[in-house]
Amino acid sequence: MTVLDDIIVGVREDLAERRRSLPLEDVRAAALAAPAPLDAFEALGAGRGDALAVIAEVKRSSPSKGALADIADPAALAASYEQGGAAVISVLTEQRRFGGSLADLDAVRAAVGLPVLRKDFTVDEYQIWEARAHGADVVLLIVAALSDEELTSFLALTHRLGMNAIVETHTAEEVRRAAAAEARIIGVNVRNLKTLDIDRGVFAELAHLVPAGAVVIAESGVRDAADVADYAGHGAHAVLVGEALVRHNDPAATIDAFKESGRTALQDRAAAHT
Numbered sequence: 001m002t003v004l005d006d007i008i009v010g011v012r013e014d015l016a017e018r019r020r021s022l023p024l025e026d027v028r029a030a031a032l033a034a035p036a037p038l039d040a041f042e043a044l045g046a047g048r049g050d051a052l053a054v055i056a057e058v059k060r061s062s063p064s065k066g067a068l069a070d071i072a073d074p075a076a077l078a079a080s081y082e083q084g085g086a087a088v089i090s091v092l093t094e095q096r097r098f099g100g101s102l103a104d105l106d107a108v109r110a111a112v113g114l115p116v117l118r119k120d121f122t123v124d125e126y127q128i129w130e131a132r133a134h135g136a137d138v139v140l141l142i143v144a145a146l147s148d149e150e151l152t153s154f155l156a157l158t159h160r161l162g163m164n165a166i167v168e169t170h171t172a173e174e175v176r177r178a179a180a181a182e183a184r185i186i187g188v189n190v191r192n193l194k195t196l197d198i199d200r201g202v203f204a205e206l207a208h209l210v211p212a213g214a215v216v217i218a219e220s221g222v223r224d225a226a227d228v229a230d231y232a233g234h235g236a237h238a239v240l241v242g243e244a245l246v247r248h249n250d251p252a253a254t255i256d257a258f259k260e261s262g263r264t265a266l267q268d269r270a271a272a273h274t
């Protein structure tokens with residue numbers, strides 16, 4: 001069993017319990033009553049000009065590293081991300097392996113005026129309705145965890161609710177599947193979901209396969225501004241950063257530095273293409 005399979009077993013068990021305490025009809029009603037979603041595609045699309053967008057993640061722990069940070073106040077952390085110029089805030093809500101929760105999502109939603117990503121392992125439409133009910137603007141759809149039919153129907157539901165999805169890929173075949181599903185935002189995650197190893201070179205290999213018009217996100221493995229520049233130089237419109245921000249004592253300054261590094265790399269890239 002891969003790490004992804006193992007995570008999904010836990011996700012399904014937790015989901016069954018939530019579904020028992022709150023049926024789908026009730027979650028749907030709450031989602032439809034929630035304030036309208038914010039436009040993450042536009043917020044991330046800034047990176048298609050000369051300004052790299054940063055998706056800043058609230059991440060307590062992970063299967064690869066264990067506990068990362070004691071985040072006593074996720075709202076305050078998210079507010080510092082917003083102050084540093086993040087375009088989108090990502091909140092990991094998976095509980096067993098990442099220590100996240102819907103309570104974290106609620107706290108962050110209430111604290112920031114930016115689009116918020118509910119970052120979880122989406123395997124059922126219930127989770128998309130639930131994300132919207134809790135004020136999320138974006139959900140994560142991991143191609144490796146979904147059939148083509150699920151990917152297409154989950155993407156359609158997401159768009160019908162006025163939300164966006166980051167469609168996450170790890171291989172050329174998954175980028176092809178994301179493109180065939182007409183994903184507007186495609187993430188390339190350089191963390192191998194079988195070994196959990198980071199290989200930043202994967203982004204350079206796959207980014208150019210993403211269709212023009214889509215937003216391309218480099219996910220995972222950003223340690224410093226040089227990594228951001230490397231991703232931007234290979235075509236990233238945005239980077240998704242967790243560990244480097246939650247471990248830093250000044251996340252706002254770190255985001256600012258990442259954006260500056262990305263801007264310079266994008267300008268160099270544009271100059272090289274003229």
Ligand SMILES: O=C(O)c1ccccc1NCC(=O)[C@H](O)[C@H](O)COP(=O)(O)O
Pocket residue numbers: 003057059062063064065189191193196219220221222240241242243244
């Ligand atoms: O972070 C992990 O160990 C992990 C393991 C298995 C599946 C997903 C995992 N992480 C989710 C993410 O995509 C990252 O949280 C995100 O890209 C940020 O990564 P990083 O900046 O390297 O913390």
